[in-house]
Amino acid sequence: MTKQVFNFKDYIRPRFFPHMWCPGCGHGIVLGALLRAVHELGLDKNEIVMTSGIGCSSRISGYVDFHSLHTIHGRALAFATGVKLSKPNLKAIVPMGDGDALAIGGNHFIHAARRNIDITAIVMNNRIYGMTGGQFSPLSGSGKKATTAPYLTIDRSFDVVELAKSAGATFVARSTVYHATECKDLIKKGISHKGFSLVEILTQCPTYYGRKNKEGDAVQMMESYKANTAKIGSKKLEKDPGLIQRGVFVDNKDIPEYCEAYDKIIETAMKGKA
Amino acid sequence: MKNKNNIRFVQGNEACVEGAIYAGIDFFAGYPITPSTEIAEHLASRLPQKGGKFIQMEDEIASMGAVIGASLTGKKAMTATSGPGFSLKQEALGYACMAEIPCVIANVQRGGPSTGNPTHVSQGDVNQARWGTHGDHAIIALTASNHQDVFKVTVEAFNMAETYRTPVILLLDEVIGHMREKLVIPEQGDIPVVERLRTSVKKGVDYHPYLPREDGRLPMSDFGSEHRYNVTGLFHDMWGFPNNNPQVVSELLRHLVDKIESNVNEISMYKEYWMDDAEYILISYGSSARSAIHMAKNRRSRGVKIGVLELQTLWPFPADMVREKCAGAKAIIVVEMNMGQVVTQVKNAVDNPDNVFLANRVDGELITPSNIKSLLRMIQGKGV
Amino acid sequence: MERSRLVFSGSGGQGVITAAIILAKAAAIFENKNAIQSQSYGAAARGGSTRSDIIIDDSELYFPKVIQPNILVSLTQESYNKFSPIIRPGGLLLVDSKYVTIGKKVDAKHIALPMFNTIMEKIGKPIVFNICMLGTLIGISELIKPESIIRVLETTIPEDFMEMNEKALELGLEMGKKERY
Numbered sequence: 001m002t003k004q005v006f007n008f009k010d011y012i013r014p015r016f017f018p019h020m021w022c023p024g025c026g027h028g029i030v031l032g033a034l035l036r037a038v039h040e041l042g043l044d045k046n047e048i049v050m051t052s053g054i055g056c057s058s059r060i061s062g063y064v065d066f067h068s069l070h071t072i073h074g075r076a077l078a079f080a081t082g083v084k085l086s087k088p089n090l091k092a093i094v095p096m097g098d099g100d101a102l103a104i105g106g107n108h109f110i111h112a113a114r115r116n117i118d119i120t121a122i123v124m125n126n127r128i129y130g131m132t133g134g135q136f137s138p139l140s141g142s143g144k145k146a147t148t149a150p151y152l153t154i155d156r157s158f159d160v161v162e163l164a165k166s167a168g169a170t171f172v173a174r175s176t177v178y179h180a181t182e183c184k185d186l187i188k189k190g191i192s193h194k195g196f197s198l199v200e201i202l203t204q205c206p207t208y209y210g211r212k213n214k215e216g217d218a219v220q221m222m223e224s225y226k227a228n229t230a231k232i233g234s235k236k237l238e239k240d241p242g243l244i245q246r247g248v249f250v251d252n253k254d255i256p257e258y259c260e261a262y263d264k265i266i267e268t269a270m271k272g273k274a
Numbered sequence: 275m276k277n278k279n280n281i282r283f284v285q286g287n288e289a290c291v292e293g294a295i296y297a298g299i300d301f302f303a304g305y306p307i308t309p310s311t312e313i314a315e316h317l318a319s320r321l322p323q324k325g326g327k328f329i330q331m332e333d334e335i336a337s338m339g340a341v342i343g344a345s346l347t348g349k350k351a352m353t354a355t356s357g358p359g360f361s362l363k364q365e366a367l368g369y370a371c372m373a374e375i376p377c378v379i380a381n382v383q384r385g386g387p388s389t390g391n392p393t394h395v396s397q398g399d400v401n402q403a404r405w406g407t408h409g410d411h412a413i414i415a416l417t418a419s420n421h422q423d424v425f426k427v428t429v430e431a432f433n434m435a436e437t438y439r440t441p442v443i444l445l446l447d448e449v450i451g452h453m454r455e456k457l458v459i460p461e462q463g464d465i466p467v468v469e470r471l472r473t474s475v476k477k478g479v480d481y482h483p484y485l486p487r488e489d490g491r492l493p494m495s496d497f498g499s500e501h502r503y504n505v506t507g508l509f510h511d512m513w514g515f516p517n518n519n520p521q522v523v524s525e526l527l528r529h530l531v532d533k534i535e536s537n538v539n540e541i542s543m544y545k546e547y548w549m550d551d552a553e554y555i556l557i558s559y560g561s562s563a564r565s566a567i568h569m570a571k572n573r574r575s576r577g578v579k580i581g582v583l584e585l586q587t588l589w590p591f592p593a594d595m596v597r598e599k600c601a602g603a604k605a606i607i608v609v610e611m612n613m614g615q616v617v618t619q620v621k622n623a624v625d626n627p628d629n630v631f632l633a634n635r636v637d638g639e640l641i642t643p644s645n646i647k648s649l650l651r652m653i654q655g656k657g658v
Numbered sequence: 659m660e661r662s663r664l665v666f667s668g669s670g671g672q673g674v675i676t677a678a679i680i681l682a683k684a685a686a687i688f689e690n691k692n693a694i695q696s697q698s699y700g701a702a703a704r705g706g707s708t709r710s711d712i713i714i715d716d717s718e719l720y721f722p723k724v725i726q727p728n729i730l731v732s733l734t735q736e737s738y739n740k741f742s743p744i745i746r747p748g749g750l751l752l753v754d755s756k757y758v759t760i761g762k763k764v765d766a767k768h769i770a771l772p773m774f775n776t777i778m779e780k781i782g783k784p785i786v787f788n789i790c791m792l793g794t795l796i797g798i799s800e801l802i803k804p805e806s807i808i809r810v811l812e813t814t815i816p817e818d819f820m821e822m823n824e825k826a827l828e829l830g831l832e833m834g835k836k837e838r839y
Contacts, residue, residue, distance in 0.1 A: 067502050070505065075336065078339030078343075082343025084343075085344070108339075270323060456687070642725065
C-alpha cells in the first residue's frame, strides 16, 4: 500500500468548523497530532470511535470524521467501555480534559485503567476549567489563581501519570503541545497498544490559566513546556531531575486485555451450556 | 401442556431476565443494589452463554453510560437498578432521551427517599421515572404484577425502545422482584420481537441519523459501519451536529415529546378484571394490583359490582383510556404504595375527580386486600 | 383442595427459605398447582430471624403474602414467640423440640418433634435439617407427594448430595406420619 500524503481535510468534518477553541489554545495541536497518528497508522475511519465528555477538549470528537460520541461530563470512559466491549474490533479513543478525566470522571478513569480495556485516553491537561470560564481543576495545583480561587488554591494536584500507573494502566506516556511530533508518536503508540493506554498532553490555556497566573501568552506558555520538561533518559533530566518528565513511563504487554479476557468467559459459558 | 423445560419457578427478577433474553438482549452493564441484584446475577451467567456481554461497572452512572455506548454499536442493551441507583442514572437517562438511543432500564423499586428501606417494597418512583432527569422530555415506563406479565412487558420494553428509539423504564417493585411463582417461557414467535431498524442509505450517500421518516421512525446505523455521524446530548440538527438555532431546538424538543405522547394508544398496555358492569373501580399496577384483584374477586363473590383496571403502561399516562373506562363509576380507588402518584394522574384524567380515592400504604409492607376493603366500606358509607 | 397458607420461620442459615422454595416449586411444577413463595428479610445474610411465606392452591393466586397461616413452622424460640399468635384457628403448628419450648397454647394442633436431633444422630449433617422438616410436614399434612420434593432436589442439588437429602426427607416422613390427625 502506497502511503498517501497527510491532508487534514481527509479527517475532519468541515461542517463543524470553525472550531470553538480560543486563539492560542493548545488543543488544536493535539487534534493535529491525533489525526497524523491515525493517518500514519493507516486506520480506516470506520473503525474509530471517538468518545468524549464535556469541556473544551471534548469538542474534538465532533471535529473528526470518525464515529463520534459526545457524552456527558466525566463519563466518556464509561460510554467508551460499552462501545469497546460490545464491538472489540473498534478502536476506542477518548480525549478528555483534566477536570473531565480526573475530577468528575476520576472514578471511571481508575477503573478503566484497572480493567485494562483497550481504550486510548488522551488527557489534555491545561490545569483549568476553560469552558465554564476559568475555575481551578484537580490538576491546577496549590497556590494558583482561578475564578473560584481568588485567594489562591489550597488544593493539591494529582500527577496523572502516577495515578494511571498505580491504577494499573498498561501504557502510560506524557508529552506537551510544544513537542507536537512526540505527541503524535506517543498517541500512535497508545492506539497501537493492546490494553488501556493513557497519554497525558500538557496544553496551554492562555485565556484563563495563563492570564490568571501571569504565565504569558500562548507562545510563552509553550516555551515554558520546552524549558520545564525533559525526556526520560535525557542528559537534561539528569542535570535537573526536578523537571517534568516526558516519554513512555509504562509499556506492559503481559496483562490480559479486558475484551479478550471476556471472550474466554464466553468460551467457558458456552461449553457449560453444551 | 407445554414442555416441562419451559416451565420455571422463579423470582420476578429472573422472569425479567428471561424476557430480556427472549427479546434478544446482547449487553448488560450494572452495579449491585438491592432489590434488583438478581437481574445482574442471572445475566452474568446467561449472557455469555449466548455470546453476549455482561459487565459490572464501577458505579450506576457508568453502567448507564456503558449501556448507551453498547446500544450505539447495534446491540440490545439493558441495565437494572433500584432507588438510589435510579437517581444516579438520571443524567445519562436524559442523554439517551436526547440522543434517541434505544435501551432498557429496570428499576426494582424499594422504599425511599435516600437509602430508605432497601429490602422492602414501595412504588415511590413513579414520578421519578417520568421526571427524574432534567428538562422537558417524554418517557415510556412499563410495569407488571405477575411473572408471566413481567416477562411480557420486558419483551415489550425492548420492542418499544427499538420502535421509538428511546430509553424504556421497567418499573418493577421488591415484592414482584423477589417473590417466586411459575413462569412459562413462551415459544419463539409467540411474542413478536422488534429488531433494530437500520438505515437503507447506501455508502457515500448522506445519512441523516436524526431525520425522522414519514412514519416518525428514525433508522439507525451501527458504530463501525460506513455511516459516520455525531451523537451528542446537545440540541442538534439532523446530522447530529450541535445546533442552538431556535427553530432547530424547538423542533427537536417537540419531536422528542411527540414521538411518544402521540403514540400513547400503541404504547398503552393494561388489563381489565370484571370491568363490564363495575360500579366501583380499583386502578392499580405492580404488586399492589395483586391485592386489588384479590380484594375485588372476593367482593364480587359477595355481589359487589367491583372491577379492576390494572395499568401496565404508566408513562405516557393513558388518560383517555382511563377516562373512558371510569365513565359512570360510583367511585374509583387508586391502589398504590406511595403518597399518591398515579392517583394524581387519574384525578386529572376522569370527569369527576371528587370520585377518586387513594388506598395506599407506605410502611414497606405490601398493601393488603383488607386495607383496600376498609376504604371501600368507608366510601360505601358502611364504616370500617 | 383448600388453600394452604404456610409460614416457615427460623433463623438465617437454617435453610428455612430454601425449604419454602423447594416446597412451592414442587407444588407448582410437579403437581401443577398454583404456588407462590416470598420472604421478608433484613440486611443480614446469616443470623437474625427469617420468614418465608408459601401459598398453594388449585385456583389463581393474587395476594402473595400470608396474613394468617394455617400451617406455621418455627425452628427457633424467637420465631415461635413472634409468629405463633398469627396462626389461623384450627391450624397446625410444627416446631423443633430442641430449639422451641411451647409456651401459651393457641387454637391449633401443636406438634413438637426432635427433627434436628434425629438428623444429627442418623446423618450427622445439620445442612439437611430443612429437608427433614419438609419431610415431617408432608408426613403430617400430605400437602404434596414426597416424590415431587425428590424431583425438585434432583434438579437443584449435586448428585453426590442426593442420597443424604433423600434420607433426611425419609426420616422426616416417618416422624410426621405418626402424628397424622
